[in-house]
Amino acid sequence: MTEHTLKMRKRPKHLNLFQIRLPFPALVSILHRASGAILFLLLGLLLWLLQGTLSSGARFDAVRSALSNPALKLVLFGLLWAYLHHLLAGVRHLAMDLHYGTELEMSRASSKLVFFGALALTLIAGVALW
Amino acid sequence: MVRREVVGAHYGLRDWLAQRATAVVMAVYTLLLLGAIAFMPRVDFVSWRALFAAPWMKMATLIFVVSVLLHAWVGVRNILMDYIKPNGLRLALYVVVLMVLVVYAGWAAQILWSV
Numbered sequence: 001m002t003e004h005t006l007k008m009r010k011r012p013k014h015l016n017l018f019q020i021r022l023p024f025p026a027l028v029s030i031l032h033r034a035s036g037a038i039l040f041l042l043l044g045l046l047l048w049l050l051q052g053t054l055s056s057g058a059r060f061d062a063v064r065s066a067l068s069n070p071a072l073k074l075v076l077f078g079l080l081w082a083y084l085h086h087l088l089a090g091v092r093h094l095a096m097d098l099h100y101g102t103e104l105e106m107s108r109a110s111s112k113l114v115f116f117g118a119l120a121l122t123l124i125a126g127v128a129l130w
Numbered sequence: 131m132v133r134r135e136v137v138g139a140h141y142g143l144r145d146w147l148a149q150r151a152t153a154v155v156m157a158v159y160t161l162l163l164l165g166a167i168a169f170m171p172r173v174d175f176v177s178w179r180a181l182f183a184a185p186w187m188k189m190a191t192l193i194f195v196v197s198v199l200l201h202a203w204v205g206v207r208n209i210l211m212d213y214i215k216p217n218g219l220r221l222a223l224y225v226v227v228l229m230v231l232v233v234y235a236g237w238a239a240q241i242l243w244s245v
Contacts, residue, residue, distance in 0.1 A: 039202075043198070051237075054241060060178065093153075097150065
Protein backbone atom coordinates (compact mmCIF):
# COMPACT_ATOMS: atom_id res chain seq x y z
CA MET A 1 0.00 0.00 0.00
CA THR A 2 1.73 3.15 -1.12
CA GLU A 3 1.12 6.60 0.22
CA HIS A 4 -0.42 7.54 -3.09
CA THR A 5 -3.24 4.98 -2.93
CA LEU A 6 -3.95 5.89 0.68
CA LYS A 7 -4.41 9.48 -0.38
CA MET A 8 -6.65 8.39 -3.21
CA ARG A 9 -8.85 6.53 -0.76
CA LYS A 10 -9.24 9.52 1.49
CA ARG A 11 -9.98 11.87 -1.34
CA PRO A 12 -13.23 13.63 -0.49
CA LYS A 13 -16.22 12.82 -2.65
CA HIS A 14 -18.94 15.36 -3.03
CA LEU A 15 -21.66 13.88 -5.11
CA ASN A 16 -24.75 15.43 -3.56
CA LEU A 17 -26.64 16.42 -6.69
CA PHE A 18 -28.54 19.08 -4.77
CA GLN A 19 -25.35 20.80 -3.64
CA ILE A 20 -23.17 20.51 -6.73
CA ARG A 21 -23.11 23.81 -8.60
CA LEU A 22 -23.19 23.14 -12.30
CA PRO A 23 -21.31 25.51 -14.59
CA PHE A 24 -23.33 26.43 -17.70
CA PRO A 25 -21.60 23.95 -20.04
CA ALA A 26 -22.44 21.15 -17.58
CA LEU A 27 -26.01 22.37 -17.23
CA VAL A 28 -26.44 22.42 -21.02
CA SER A 29 -24.91 18.95 -21.20
CA ILE A 30 -27.24 17.32 -18.69
CA LEU A 31 -30.23 19.15 -20.19
CA HIS A 32 -29.19 17.80 -23.61
CA ARG A 33 -29.55 14.32 -22.16
CA ALA A 34 -32.77 15.12 -20.28
CA SER A 35 -34.38 16.77 -23.31
CA GLY A 36 -33.37 13.80 -25.46
CA ALA A 37 -35.05 11.44 -23.01
CA ILE A 38 -38.20 13.61 -22.99
CA LEU A 39 -38.29 13.61 -26.79
CA PHE A 40 -37.98 9.83 -26.90
CA LEU A 41 -40.76 9.40 -24.33
CA LEU A 42 -43.10 11.71 -26.25
CA LEU A 43 -42.36 10.32 -29.76
CA GLY A 44 -45.57 8.31 -29.63
CA LEU A 45 -47.59 11.45 -28.85
CA LEU A 46 -46.06 13.19 -31.86
CA LEU A 47 -46.85 10.29 -34.20
CA TRP A 48 -50.38 10.18 -32.83
CA LEU A 49 -50.78 13.92 -33.50
CA LEU A 50 -49.41 13.49 -37.03
CA GLN A 51 -51.81 10.64 -37.68
CA GLY A 52 -54.75 12.61 -36.28
CA THR A 53 -54.04 15.80 -38.20
CA LEU A 54 -53.51 13.95 -41.50
CA SER A 55 -56.46 11.53 -41.34
CA SER A 56 -59.50 13.80 -41.83
CA GLY A 57 -60.68 17.37 -41.56
CA ALA A 58 -62.81 16.49 -38.55
CA ARG A 59 -59.89 14.85 -36.73
CA PHE A 60 -57.68 17.81 -37.64
CA ASP A 61 -60.17 20.17 -36.00
CA ALA A 62 -60.59 17.80 -33.03
CA VAL A 63 -56.82 17.77 -32.43
CA ARG A 64 -56.76 21.53 -32.81
CA SER A 65 -59.49 22.08 -30.24
CA ALA A 66 -57.98 19.48 -27.89
CA LEU A 67 -54.75 21.47 -28.03
CA SER A 68 -56.54 24.62 -26.93
CA ASN A 69 -56.63 22.99 -23.50
CA PRO A 70 -54.03 24.94 -21.45
CA ALA A 71 -52.61 21.78 -19.80
CA LEU A 72 -51.99 20.13 -23.19
CA LYS A 73 -50.56 23.39 -24.50
CA LEU A 74 -48.06 23.42 -21.65
CA VAL A 75 -47.05 19.83 -22.48
CA LEU A 76 -46.51 20.82 -26.12
CA PHE A 77 -44.48 23.89 -25.18
CA GLY A 78 -42.41 21.70 -22.85
CA LEU A 79 -41.86 19.41 -25.81
CA LEU A 80 -40.96 22.39 -27.97
CA TRP A 81 -38.41 23.53 -25.40
CA ALA A 82 -36.91 20.01 -25.32
CA TYR A 83 -36.69 20.02 -29.13
CA LEU A 84 -35.11 23.48 -29.27
CA HIS A 85 -32.65 22.83 -26.45
CA HIS A 86 -31.64 19.49 -27.94
CA LEU A 87 -31.28 21.04 -31.41
CA LEU A 88 -29.22 24.04 -30.26
CA ALA A 89 -27.03 21.94 -27.94
CA GLY A 90 -26.57 19.52 -30.84
CA VAL A 91 -25.45 22.29 -33.19
CA ARG A 92 -22.98 23.38 -30.48
CA HIS A 93 -21.72 19.78 -30.34
CA LEU A 94 -21.25 19.65 -34.11
CA ALA A 95 -19.37 22.96 -34.06
CA MET A 96 -17.07 21.62 -31.35
CA ASP A 97 -16.51 18.41 -33.35
CA LEU A 98 -15.19 20.71 -36.08
CA HIS A 99 -12.98 22.41 -33.46
CA TYR A 100 -14.97 25.63 -33.32
CA GLY A 101 -15.45 27.19 -29.90
CA THR A 102 -13.56 24.62 -27.87
CA GLU A 103 -11.70 27.20 -25.76
CA LEU A 104 -13.07 27.68 -22.25
CA GLU A 105 -14.29 31.23 -22.77
CA MET A 106 -16.07 30.42 -26.03
CA SER A 107 -17.56 27.22 -24.72
CA ARG A 108 -18.99 29.05 -21.68
CA ALA A 109 -20.43 31.73 -23.91
CA SER A 110 -21.94 29.24 -26.36
CA SER A 111 -23.47 27.18 -23.54
CA LYS A 112 -25.24 30.32 -22.28
CA LEU A 113 -26.38 31.05 -25.81
CA VAL A 114 -27.86 27.54 -26.08
CA PHE A 115 -29.53 27.64 -22.67
CA PHE A 116 -31.11 31.09 -22.95
CA GLY A 117 -31.66 30.77 -26.70
CA ALA A 118 -33.85 27.69 -26.26
CA LEU A 119 -35.81 29.37 -23.46
CA ALA A 120 -36.25 32.58 -25.46
CA LEU A 121 -37.40 30.79 -28.63
CA THR A 122 -39.86 28.70 -26.60
CA LEU A 123 -41.19 31.86 -24.98
CA ILE A 124 -41.55 33.62 -28.34
CA ALA A 125 -43.37 30.63 -29.83
CA GLY A 126 -45.49 30.41 -26.69
CA VAL A 127 -46.59 34.02 -26.94
CA ALA A 128 -47.16 33.75 -30.70
CA LEU A 129 -49.13 30.48 -30.62
CA TRP A 130 -50.99 30.60 -27.31
CA MET B 131 4.17 -9.71 -23.27
CA VAL B 132 0.46 -9.35 -23.52
CA ARG B 133 -0.65 -7.15 -26.33
CA ARG B 134 -3.76 -5.38 -25.28
CA GLU B 135 -5.64 -3.14 -27.62
CA VAL B 136 -8.48 -1.18 -26.17
CA VAL B 137 -10.63 -1.11 -29.24
CA GLY B 138 -13.98 -2.46 -28.03
CA ALA B 139 -16.53 -3.88 -30.39
CA HIS B 140 -15.88 -1.30 -33.12
CA TYR B 141 -19.33 0.23 -32.96
CA GLY B 142 -18.13 3.40 -31.25
CA LEU B 143 -17.03 5.32 -34.33
CA ARG B 144 -19.98 4.11 -36.37
CA ASP B 145 -22.47 5.26 -33.70
CA TRP B 146 -20.64 8.54 -33.24
CA LEU B 147 -20.85 9.21 -36.97
CA ALA B 148 -24.46 8.01 -37.25
CA GLN B 149 -25.49 10.29 -34.38
CA ARG B 150 -24.04 13.29 -36.19
CA ALA B 151 -25.26 12.40 -39.68
CA THR B 152 -28.81 11.83 -38.41
CA ALA B 153 -28.61 15.07 -36.41
CA VAL B 154 -27.82 17.03 -39.57
CA VAL B 155 -30.69 15.33 -41.44
CA MET B 156 -33.13 16.23 -38.64
CA ALA B 157 -31.93 19.84 -38.43
CA VAL B 158 -32.35 20.29 -42.20
CA TYR B 159 -35.80 18.67 -42.15
CA THR B 160 -36.86 20.96 -39.28
CA LEU B 161 -36.02 24.03 -41.37
CA LEU B 162 -37.73 22.47 -44.40
CA LEU B 163 -40.95 21.81 -42.47
CA LEU B 164 -40.96 25.28 -40.90
CA GLY B 165 -40.41 26.80 -44.35
CA ALA B 166 -43.22 24.73 -45.86
CA ILE B 167 -45.63 25.79 -43.10
CA ALA B 168 -44.55 29.42 -43.44
CA PHE B 169 -45.38 29.33 -47.16
CA MET B 170 -48.85 27.83 -46.65
CA PRO B 171 -51.58 30.27 -47.67
CA ARG B 172 -53.63 29.04 -44.69
CA VAL B 173 -52.63 26.48 -42.10
CA ASP B 174 -55.63 24.17 -42.38
CA PHE B 175 -56.32 20.52 -43.02
CA VAL B 176 -56.33 20.85 -46.81
CA SER B 177 -52.89 22.44 -47.11
CA TRP B 178 -51.45 20.28 -44.28
CA ARG B 179 -52.56 17.11 -46.06
CA ALA B 180 -51.47 18.42 -49.46
CA LEU B 181 -47.99 19.02 -48.04
CA PHE B 182 -47.63 15.40 -46.93
CA ALA B 183 -49.26 14.08 -50.11
CA ALA B 184 -46.33 15.41 -52.16
CA PRO B 185 -43.90 12.58 -52.98
CA TRP B 186 -40.79 14.64 -52.09
CA MET B 187 -42.27 15.43 -48.66
CA LYS B 188 -43.14 11.77 -48.07
CA MET B 189 -39.58 10.78 -48.89
CA ALA B 190 -38.08 13.61 -46.81
CA THR B 191 -40.31 12.69 -43.85
CA LEU B 192 -39.41 9.03 -44.19
CA ILE B 193 -35.69 9.87 -44.11
CA PHE B 194 -36.38 12.14 -41.12
CA VAL B 195 -38.28 9.40 -39.24
CA VAL B 196 -35.54 6.83 -39.88
CA SER B 197 -32.99 9.39 -38.64
CA VAL B 198 -35.03 10.06 -35.50
CA LEU B 199 -35.26 6.35 -34.71
CA LEU B 200 -31.55 5.64 -35.27
CA HIS B 201 -30.62 8.75 -33.27
CA ALA B 202 -33.02 7.79 -30.47
CA TRP B 203 -31.56 4.29 -30.34
CA VAL B 204 -27.99 5.51 -29.87
CA GLY B 205 -29.06 8.16 -27.36
CA VAL B 206 -31.37 6.01 -25.25
CA ARG B 207 -28.89 3.13 -25.28
CA ASN B 208 -26.21 5.48 -23.92
CA ILE B 209 -28.53 6.66 -21.16
CA LEU B 210 -29.39 3.07 -20.20
CA MET B 211 -25.68 2.12 -20.27
CA ASP B 212 -24.93 4.88 -17.78
CA TYR B 213 -27.70 4.36 -15.25
CA ILE B 214 -28.97 0.77 -15.41
CA LYS B 215 -26.31 -1.39 -13.81
CA PRO B 216 -27.92 -4.88 -13.64
CA ASN B 217 -27.12 -6.52 -16.98
CA GLY B 218 -30.38 -8.43 -17.33
CA LEU B 219 -32.54 -5.40 -16.73
CA ARG B 220 -30.47 -3.27 -19.08
CA LEU B 221 -30.62 -5.82 -21.88
CA ALA B 222 -34.37 -6.21 -21.36
CA LEU B 223 -34.79 -2.43 -21.62
CA TYR B 224 -32.69 -2.41 -24.82
CA VAL B 225 -35.09 -4.93 -26.31
CA VAL B 226 -38.14 -2.91 -25.23
CA VAL B 227 -36.68 0.30 -26.70
CA LEU B 228 -35.76 -1.46 -29.96
CA MET B 229 -39.23 -2.93 -30.29
CA VAL B 230 -40.89 0.42 -29.59
CA LEU B 231 -38.70 2.05 -32.24
CA VAL B 232 -39.49 -0.64 -34.82
CA VAL B 233 -43.22 -0.25 -34.10
CA TYR B 234 -42.86 3.53 -34.51
CA ALA B 235 -41.13 3.00 -37.86
CA GLY B 236 -44.03 0.86 -39.12
CA TRP B 237 -46.59 3.28 -37.71
CA ALA B 238 -44.89 6.26 -39.36
CA ALA B 239 -44.79 4.49 -42.74
CA GLN B 240 -48.47 3.63 -42.36
CA ILE B 241 -49.35 7.25 -41.55
CA LEU B 242 -47.33 8.61 -44.47
CA TRP B 243 -48.70 6.20 -47.05
CA SER B 244 -52.30 6.61 -45.97
CA VAL B 245 -52.17 10.24 -47.09
